[in-house]
Amino acid sequence: MTQTPISGIPPRILPEIDDTARQYWTAGADGQLRIAFCAACARHVHPPRPRCPDCAGILEFRVVSGDATLFTYTVAYQQFNPSVPTPFVIALVELAEQPGLRLVTNIVDCDPEALVCGMALRVRFEEQRRGDTTVFVPVFAPPLT
Ligand SMILES: [Zn+2]
Incomplete structure (x- = not known):
């Protein structure tokens, strides 16, 4: 599906956004990252899925700090x-909330x-249109301060 850039931001290539992952891609509207969380296991789960992979419990999206560290990366020139x-x-970044809680993303505003x-x-977040949905693509950059 063609994505229309907003505010001159180049399009990001996104996976299909189904009901399971919709909150992940749209929750950034208020500037906060939300990651699926299993209350029974008291841990975050990513990528989003219908049920907790450990206990099959119901997952809910919870706000996380948005702080992360760079786990590994590659620079695409082609x-x-x-x-x-x-x-x-x-890049693969590790969120501050939990060891091993990593997500695939892009690094922006930083010399490779x-x-x-x-x-x-x-x-x-980068706001982009995808069909009828406005998505807020989580990307990461060095902190401004
Ligand atoms: Zn669980």
Whole structure:
């Protein structure tokens, strides 16, 4: 599906947004990252899924701090999609809330040469249209302060 950029932001290539993941992709409307949480296990679960993988309990989305560290990354220089400018950084970041709670994202507003595994990052959101849905794509950047 074609994505229409808003405010000059290049489109992000997103997975299909189904009912299970919709809250993850739309919750950033108020600037807060929300991650699925199992109350029975008292732990976050990502990527979103219909039930907790450990206890099959119901998951609910909870606000997290948006603080993370860079776990690993790669810099893409090959432009496979003509609408996505290069270079761009594909990263696995670990959220502050829980060891091993990692998500795949892009790093923005940072020279790829300045990236160091373990560095502090903070979430921000890119508003984009996807069909009838407005999504708020979580991306990460070094904290401004
Ligand atoms: Zn559980």
